[in-house]
Amino acid sequence: MLVPSLGVFGVSAIFYLHSRVKFEGKILLWKSPSEEKPVESRKLSGLILKNALDAKEQHKKYELVQRWLSLDVALKNQIKACLLQTLSSPVPDARSTASQVIAKVAGIELPHKQWPELIGSLLSNTNQVPPHVKQATLETLGYMCEEVAPEVVDQDQVNKILTAVVQGMKANEGNNEVILSATQALYNALGFAQANFSNDMERNYIMRVVCEATLSPEVKIRQAAFECLVSIGSIYYEKLALYIQDIFNVTSKAVREDVEPVALQAIEFWSSICDEEIDILDEYGSDFTPDSEVPCYYFIKQAIPALVPMLLETLLKQEEDQDQDESAWNLAMAGGTCLGLVARTVGDDIVPLVMPFIEENITKSDWRQREAATYAFGSILEGPSPDKLMPIVNVALNFMLTALTNDPSSHVKDTTAWTLGRIFEFLHGSMVETPIITPANCQQIITVLLQSMQDVPNVAEKVCGALYFLAQGYEDVDSSSPLTPYFQAIVQSLLNATHREDAGESRLRTAAYETLNEVVRCSTGETTHLILELVQVIMTELHKSLESQKLSSDEKEKQNELQGLLCGCLQVIIQKLGASDGTKHAFLQYADQIMDLFLRVFASRNATVHEEAMLSIGALAYTTGPDFTKYMPEFYKYLEMGLQNFEEYQVCAVTVGVVGDICRALEDKILPYCDGIMTQLLKDLSSNQLHRSVKPPIFSCFGDITLAIGENFEKYLMYAMPMLQSAAELSARTSGADDEMIEYTNLLRNGILEAYSGILQGFKNSPKTQLLIPHASHILQFLDRMYMEKDMDDVVMKTAIGVLGDLADTLGSNVGSLIQQSLSSKEFLNECLSSDDHLIKESAEWAKLAISHAISF
Ligand SMILES: *[C@@H]1O[C@H](CO)[C@@H](O)[C@H](O)[C@H]1NC(C)=O
Ligand SMILES: *[C@@H]1O[C@H](CO)[C@@H](O)[C@H](O)[C@H]1NC(C)=O
Ligand SMILES: *[C@@H]1O[C@H](CO)[C@@H](O)[C@H](O)[C@H]1NC(C)=O
Numbered sequence: 001m002l003v004p005s006l007g008v009f010g011v012s013a014i015f016y017l018h019s020r021v022k023f024e025g026k027i028l029l030w031k032s033p034s035e036e037k038p039v040e041s042r043k044l045s046g047l048i049l050k051n052a053l054d055a056k057e058q059h060k061k062y063e064l065v066q067r068w069l070s071l072d073v074a075l076k077n078q079i080k081a082c083l084l085q086t087l088s089s090p091v092p093d094a095r096s097t098a099s100q101v102i103a104k105v106a107g108i109e110l111p112h113k114q115w116p117e118l119i120g121s122l123l124s125n126t127n128q129v130p131p132h133v134k135q136a137t138l139e140t141l142g143y144m145c146e147e148v149a150p151e152v153v154d155q156d157q158v159n160k161i162l163t164a165v166v167q168g169m170k171a172n173e174g175n176n177e178v179i180l181s182a183t184q185a186l187y188n189a190l191g192f193a194q195a196n197f198s199n200d201m202e203r204n205y206i207m208r209v210v211c212e213a214t215l216s217p218e219v220k221i222r223q224a225a226f227e228c229l230v231s232i233g234s235i236y237y238e239k240l241a242l243y244i245q246d247i248f249n250v251t252s253k254a255v256r257e258d259v260e261p262v263a264l265q266a267i268e269f270w271s272s273i274c275d276e277e278i279d280i281l282d283e284y285g286s287d288f289t290p291d292s293e294v295p296c297y298y299f300i301k302q303a304i305p306a307l308v309p310m311l312l313e314t315l316l317k318q319e320e321d322q323d324q325d326e327s328a329w330n331l332a333m334a335g336g337t338c339l340g341l342v343a344r345t346v347g348d349d350i351v352p353l354v355m356p357f358i359e360e361n362i363t364k365s366d367w368r369q370r371e372a373a374t375y376a377f378g379s380i381l382e383g384p385s386p387d388k389l390m391p392i393v394n395v396a397l398n399f400m401l402t403a404l405t406n407d408p409s410s411h412v413k414d415t416t417a418w419t420l421g422r423i424f425e426f427l428h429g430s431m432v433e434t435p436i437i438t439p440a441n442c443q444q445i446i447t448v449l450l451q452s453m454q455d456v457p458n459v460a461e462k463v464c465g466a467l468y469f470l471a472q473g474y475e476d477v478d479s480s481s482p483l484t485p486y487f488q489a490i491v492q493s494l495l496n497a498t499h500r501e502d503a504g505e506s507r508l509r510t511a512a513y514e515t516l517n518e519v520v521r522c523s524t525g526e527t528t529h530l531i532l533e534l535v536q537v538i539m540t541e542l543h544k545s546l547e548s549q550k551l552s553s554d555e556k557e558k559q560n561e562l563q564g565l566l567c568g569c570l571q572v573i574i575q576k577l578g579a580s581d582g583t584k585h586a587f588l589q590y591a592d593q594i595m596d597l598f599l600r601v602f603a604s605r606n607a608t609v610h611e612e613a614m615l616s617i618g619a620l621a622y623t624t625g626p627d628f629t630k631y632m633p634e635f636y637k638y639l640e641m642g643l644q645n646f647e648e649y650q651v652c653a654v655t656v657g658v659v660g661d662i663c664r665a666l667e668d669k670i671l672p673y674c675d676g677i678m679t680q681l682l683k684d685l686s687s688n689q690l691h692r693s694v695k696p697p698i699f700s701c702f703g704d705i706t707l708a709i710g711e712n713f714e715k716y717l718m719y720a721m722p723m724l725q726s727a728a729e730l731s732a733r734t735s736g737a738d739d740e741m742i743e744y745t746n747l748l749r750n751g752i753l754e755a756y757s758g759i760l761q762g763f764k765n766s767p768k769t770q771l772l773i774p775h776a777s778h779i780l781q782f783l784d785r786m787y788m789e790k791d792m793d794d795v796v797m798k799t800a801i802g803v804l805g806d807l808a809d810t811l812g813s814n815v816g817s818l819i820q821q822s823l824s825s826k827e828f829l830n831e832c833l834s835s836d837d838h839l840i841k842e843s844a845e846w847a848k849l850a851i852s853h854a855i856s857f
């Protein structure tokens with residue numbers, strides 16, 4: 001395929017034939033920007049250029065960045081000049097495309113201190129130029145702020161950018177396009193405004209301009225201005241005290257009078273303040289001091305006398321068809337969500353503000369009032385103390401059950417069933433003295449719920465949710481559950497729901513299976529015989545689903561989904577019955593048949609592996625133990641297929657996990673398959689197409705394999721160890737990484753450490769142990785470096801200190817002095833010994849003991 005010319009920029013290019021082709025100099029320059037090119041092709045060529053600079057996938061993006069950086073400078077300058085020139089084009093699409101591409105280039109070049117004149121030349125565009133140029137320039141500044149990190153731009157330039165943006169929001173009466181682009185740019189630039197937000201005068205000024213923009217006659221500007229406020233609420237929470245009253249005034253006007261997109265943002269502001277305060281209160285509890293890093297200002301607590309009535313009003317603005325449309329989001333839903341957050345922020349204080357609304361409106365003849373009152377009630381069930389809510393809920397329960405049966409409106413029934421689910425979720429009280437659900441009302445509750453399972457799909461789906469939490473509340477009762485007498489009826493009713501003609505609507509079928517799984521998972525020994533019957537029912541269903549042939553692709557997808565649900569259900573049953581010796585024995589009679597069905601599910605597909613079936617097989621292997629060996633000859637090809645499937649990386653990750661399950665089940669009987677498995681795992685790791693999330697489980701899997709086959713892992717050491725070592729070196733340092741990267745790095749470290757731990761333990765007591773001695777020093781360096789970075793999470797810390805113990809335990813006096821010289825054996829070990837986390841402490845005590853043995857020889 002030849003790529004269309006880059007007409008937008010006067011640049012015609014033959015590049016990007018396929019992704020592997022280098023960004024070579026095959027770019028021909030035209031003499032001048034070609035305004036005569038058709039808009040579509042200009043947009044397309046801009047898009048192509050943008051995609052040549054950025055990609056979603058991390059490693060691909062890295063490649064593209066390197067490619068751009070290594071491009072000939074003169075050529076890049078020409079492209080950049082064309083891009084800047086295009087900002088003056090009379091064609092809006094060309095300008096907008098150029099804006100985005102400039103931002104992408106800036107995202108690459110500014111961190112490398114290249115293109116220093118960019119910001120200056122953009123800023124010179126914000127004065128004395130035609131409005132359309134100014135608009136495009138502000139848009140570019142906005143995109144640029146989205147692309148580059150604040151520390152890349154020096155403070156002087158930041159000031160100028162902010163000044164230009166805020167000026168753009170103000171001084172352009174009459175040109176809404178400019179004001180809109182400026183407001184949207186401010187949204188992205190807020191992260192840069194730290195300095196200005198610390199200065200009272202400048203902050204006052206910015207806040208005034210934003211609040212004024214919320215009153216603009218233009219809807220889009222008002223919406224963008226509220227988006228800025230939402231973002232200011234979370235970035236600059238601690239600076240809001242002076243403005244909160246004004247903000248309340250503008251948000252409440254918007255919520256009450258404005259069009260929905262604006263009103264939604266105004267509600268979102270309060271939701272975001274709730275999020276901030278919930279986080280702060282979670283972190284400090286009630287004992288933060290005036291010098292805590294971010295104090296809680298209790299904005300919500302102060303605002304509730306006015307905020308709660310405003311939110312209650314929104315609940316009355318339901319849409320007629322909101323229950324059917326799963327993607328619906330409207331004012332009533334946003335208001336209810338915000339009310340729920342407010343309840344979590346202020347706790348008991350919300351109850352007296354909402355109760356009158358509920359009491360007065362829940363019996364009204366207009367369905368909207370009854371629904372709003374019920375929704376309000378359901379929304380405040382998380383947050384206030386059980387002491388405050390229990391008396392109310394005890395009275396309300398009967399009312400709710402009656403409404404679920406008798407209310408003429410399905411909207412009301414839908415919300416009522418949801419509210420019952422929330423009651424069971426938050427106030428189940430199975431462990432307290434006066435629980436909500438008693439032997440006396442349990443029968444009535446179940447009867448009503450099962451009856452309503454036959455209601456319209458959206459109501460039945462909410463009823464499934466209520467049953468789900470009802471069952472979950474009895475998760476921890478040991479021997480006897482109040483649900484036992486109803487177990488069979490509940491299961492029957494859920495299975496019945498899965499067979500409904502309309503079970504595809506409102507996710508009813510999925511909800512019914514999820515609830516079935518929870519009911520099984522939380523059941524007690526009294527119902528084992530019924531679960532054994534359920535096994536046969538589900539097997540029959542799965543068998544039936546395999547019979548249908550010659551399906552259309554739509555039907556195939558449905559069949560696939562159903563098989564996923566059925567395999568998921570079998571997985572829960574296998575885990576439940578496998579958990580105790582008595583029930584496991586009864587279950588094992590079905591193992592052959594079940595495995596046969598799973599293999600048929602695999603065989604019915606081409607070249608892809610069914611994820612849920614794979615997961616269920618992991619559970620089966622865990623339950624059958626070494627007997628799983630007999631399934632391996634047939635199953636192995638699907639295992640390999642799963643490991644090869646890095647396009648569907650979840651499938652790959654799941655399969656890697658199943659390899660671990662099988663290692664534990666088969667122990668050394670897995671040996672004949674190890675060459676194949678290891679080859680595949682090493683291939684995955686070397687592929688630059690592998691999604692990064694699969695790497696940590698693959699490393700852990702090395703550990704599982706060694707634990708299973710012991711010193712037989714010898715022949716893989718020469719491949720596995722260098723990979724572990726280089727991954728360890730990369731993951732030891734995290735400076736400059738964002739939260740997401742740190743989280744991933746910790747997962748990666750944990751995988752690497754689990755590999756080391758498994759390998760060390762697997763070789764223990766073998767004469768081949770000495771093969772590991774040369775690796776001890778880099779393992780210790782890895783531990784030391786992680787310790788110095790001070791950003792290990794608790795899981796990594798526990799695994800890391802365990803690896804120190806494994807080193808001492810397996811290699812003993814061979815590494816005693818090496819260990820003694822390490823930082824890990826001193827400061828890190830001491831820190832772990834005094835940890836509050838008992839798992840870390842336990843692991844550290846064991847390591848200390850192992851080290852003292854190692855050095856006493
Ligand atoms: C931001 O701060 C700088 C430096 O104090 C100032 O020059 C600039 O005007 C401020 N911008 C705004 C929009 O307040
Ligand atoms: C907010 O609105 C109320 C009532 O409309 C008014 O009395 C009050 O002065 C306003 N507060 C601010 C800070 O604008
Ligand atoms: C009940 O709802 C109506 C709106 O339909 C509202 O005006 C009234 O204030 C509500 N009652 C209470 C006590 O809040």
Ligand SMILES: *[C@@H]1O[C@H](CO)[C@@H](O)[C@H](O)[C@H]1NC(C)=O
Pocket residue numbers: 454492493496
């Ligand atoms: C199953 O559904 C049918 C039709 O909706 C209903 O008539 C029957 O009573 C239901 N059975 C159970 C056990 O819920």
Ligand SMILES: *[C@@H]1O[C@H](CO)[C@@H](O)[C@H](O)[C@H]1NC(C)=O
Pocket residue numbers: 603604605606
């Ligand atoms: C799998 O692919 C082969 C060849 O492309 C085809 O003949 C066969 O029908 C496919 N099987 C299924 C179950 O799709």
